[in-house]
Amino acid sequence: MIDFLNGLVALLNFVVIPATAYGAQLALGALGVTLIYGILRFSNFAHGDTMAFGAMSTILVTWLLQGWGVSLGPLPTALLALPFGIAITALLVLGTDKLVYRFYRRQRVAPVILVIVSMGVMFVTNGLVRFIIGPDDRNFADGARFLISARDFREITGLDEGLAFRTSQAMTIVTAVIVVAALFWFLNRTRTGKSMRAFSDNEDLALLSGINPERVVTITWVIVAALAAVAGVLYGLDKSFKPFTYFQLLLPIFAAAIVGGLGSPIGAIAGGFVVAFSEVTVTYAWKKVLEYWLPGPLEPDGLVQLLSTDYKFAVSFAILVIVLLFRPTGLFKGKSV
């Protein structure tokens, strides 16, 4: 029995908790990508850097608050700064929309042109972030780091294996649930949300029914800015803030959005978790867990690792390819890509 518990704790500690937190971060990012795809009809490559910009503005406000001696006790001060970060990010994306995207939207250009345009925006945002805060690593998490640390867990339970649960992981999961619930309520229950979905389904019909397209676009950008800032800040709290990493996050985020079905919010969430769990489980060395769970003679000598960790990205892309081959619209009937 003790062995079983030890194995379970090891599994939770090294697979379930990290993958859930990472999955929630990817899901929040993928939601933003999928909303843009669903409503504005293009793949927004600038999303990773919008997340970086959101995190950066939040960090700057956090430093200001810390300078004034404001803190949230065990919770990171960044939570308090987050609304300001969202507002600044919203200003940025609305600005880019007015300056860049609106011009192309008026011309009704093909989506692929908007994709290329978004890459341009990506490079500019990328440069802007580095220009303002610099390329260095910034650690802005304060407050209590752990809900429970591995060492404390061992002392409390007397088990050999430790279980660590970080404040940032808990916060990520809780925030993701709240944000997703709020988003679904907004899209399905409010008049504005419904008009957004109508616009997504058929732009011309929506126009005929008296929906103001510019208003829908503005609201979409504001929501996307909020999602990006939240995802960026949560990610930065959990790991640390470095502009370069956000640029790299773009790949798993897009993988998540496409696996789930581009344009489908619920698909983005499912996709986030599929990508995160597949990266962690397929490359996990099961030796430790199996040693606890299997009787002596069956215990493995090797590492029982399906694939070396070198291949963890190959795993999410293999899933992506398989999904596209058999269900081109993704797991949850998004738009075909």
Add this chain to the structure above:
Amino acid sequence: MKKLLMASAVTAVAGTAAFGAAHENVIKLGIILGFTGPIESITPSMSESAQLAVSEINDAGGILDGKMIEAVTADSTCVDAAAATAAAERLITSDGISGIMGADCSGVTGAILANVAVPNGMVMISPSATSPGLSEAEDNGLFFRTAPSDARQGEVLANILDSKGVTEVAVTYTNNDYGQGLSDSFIAAFEANGGTVTLNASHEDGKGDYSAEVGALASAGGDVLVVLGYADQGGQGMIRGALDSGAFDTFMMGDGMYSEDLLASIGPDLNGSYGAVPWSEGEGTEAFAGLADAAGFDPASSYTRESYDAAALIALAMQAAGSSDPNEYKASILDVANAPGEPILPGDLKKAFDILAEGGDIDYVGATNVELIGPGEAAGTYLEYTVEDGAFSQVEIR
């Protein structure tokens, strides 16, 4: 209208002439470092350090009868061989440089060497490419480095573990030429000492999440986790992940992990961990620290000393050979770097030029006690350190 045309033609001709005249008195030095990419946080100091050497030379009246050195920078990106090659190509063909201080990361350095430097006959002195593979690269005597090869570092790390009685370790390395080369040489040396490596897992830099790698390493077990990565990149992510999940308590760190930022961001949990870093001490290092402080950057930042030495060596070799043609001065680099001759410290470059101009011999000591061995690479002394009370504390020089 005719007059106007005439006037502009005359101005253009005059302008070109002035441009050409200015050119004759300038020797351009290419500085190729990864100003963007995974090591973008340490390259600004490296570049400043090389520029410090350049401005010291110019203040001393230049080289080769008063020619000034002008530094031209380009971005190696550290990871993108194609971009780095294009940048180096541009420096040679359009800027007309006479030597390259760079590149930084081993992968792009090898690419620039093979694709640009050797075909164009250009001297390269890298301050920070440490991959053992570069010792055997085909270079026509054009490639040098002021940083030691990681073959040596692997032995040093293995010996530190040996002296601590650690026999079983897990290894994680950053997935590039540097990490791969260092982990290979470390594992060979460690196993020769009778140690066991439970798992050798790579990690990618700048990625979102390292729980998969930490999970696999934790499962494999070992007394110590050997981290051969970058302090502001995956290496830090791996240590943080391993500490947070309680997988490992003690870490041994390669040279890329030596950074004050790492101590600041990981905090007290890092106490008791140890590692090695290329080190130099003595008059040269102190002299350099003084210069760097005066110039307003941190002399202890990674590879700043090596950068200063690389830039200085190129200029000294040009002066010794009496030419800025790479194929003529390449043979002088070993002469000015090694004994015999008058020892030259940072800040003494003017003295060195005077001696060389009179036909004398110098032994450039520089900021890192430069001693080039074998195919022109630094012999390398390392500092063994442990982390105590949130600070690096020196144990011994190996």
